[in-house]
Amino acid sequence: MAWFSALFGTKRETRRTAGKANGMTHLIAELHSGDEKARADAAVRLHEHPSDQAVEALGKALSDESQDVRDNAAESLRVMIVRGYRKIAPAPLIDALKREPRRVALRSCLRELGFEHKIEEVMQQQFRDAPKYTARCMPFGCPKCGMQITRVPSWPESGNSVPFYAQGDLGQSGAYHIEFVCPACKKQVFVVWDSDPR
Numbered sequence: 079m080a081w082f083s084a085l086f087g088t089k090r091e092t093r094r095t096a097g098k099a100n101g102m103t104h105l106i107a108e109l110h111s112g113d114e115k116a117r118a119d120a121a122v123r124l125h126e127h128p129s130d131q132a133v134e135a136l137g138k139a140l141s142d143e144s145q146d147v148r149d150n151a152a153e154s155l156r157v158m159i160v161r162g163y164r165k166i167a168p169a170p171l172i173d174a175l176k177r178e179p180r181r182v183a184l185r186s187c188l189r190e191l192g193f194e195h196k197i198e199e200v201m202q203q204q205f206r207d208a209p210k211y212t213a214r215c216m217p218f219g220c221p222k223c224g225m226q227i228t229r230v231p232s233w234p235e236s237g238n239s240v241p242f243y244a245q246g247d248l249g250q251s252g253a254y255h256i257e258f259v260c261p262a263c264k265k266q267v268f269v270v271w272d273s274d275p276r
C-alpha cells in the first residue's frame with residue numbers, strides 16, 4: 079500500500095519540478111536530501127535511469143530511515159534487474175536483507191542476480207545469533223518486521239492448539255503471554271493466548 083500512495087500521492091508534484099534534461103541528477107538529489115515524500119517518490123522514479131549513479135543512490139536508500147523509501151528503492155532496483163540491468167553490486171542488498179530478512183523485493187533482486195545462496199546465509203545467521211531459540215512453534219509473522227518465526231526461546235505445550243496472537247505490544251493482552259526479541263529486527267514481540275496454553 080505504501081508503494082502505491084508514494085507513487086500516486088506525489089507524482090504530479092514531482093513532474094512539475096523535475097526537468098527532463100537533468101531528471102536523474104534531480105532525482106538523486108531529492109533522494110539524498112528531500113523530505114520523506116520527495117525521497118520516496120525519487121526512489122520510485124529512479125528505475126527509469128539504470129546507471130551506476132542511480133544504483134549507488136538506491137543502494138544507500140535501502141538504509142533510509144523511512145520504510146516507504148526503503149521499499150521503493152528495493153522495488154526500483156528489482157525493476158531495473160528484471161529489465162536487464164545487471165551492474166548492481168550485491169553488498170547493499172545483502173546488508174539490507176540482514177536488517178529486513180522478509181523484504182520480498184530484496185530477495186527477488188538477489189535471486190535474479192544469482193545470489194540465492196546469500197539469502198540462505200542471511201537467514202541462517204539470524205538464528206546463529208539467537209542460540210536460545212530452541213522451541214518450535216506454529217510459524218507466525220513477526221508483528222514488527224514480518225519475518226516468519228518458527229522457533230522461540232520457549233513455547234507452552236498446547237501453544238499451537240490454543241489460538242494465539244502475535245503482537246507488537248501487550249496492549250489488549252490475552253490472559254497468558256510470552257515475550258521475546260525477534261531474531262531479525264531485534265524488537266520485542268508478544269505472543270498472547272486467551273486460554274491457558276500450558
Ligand SMILES: [Zn+2]
Binds near residue numbers: 221223225261264265
Ligand atoms: Zn521482527
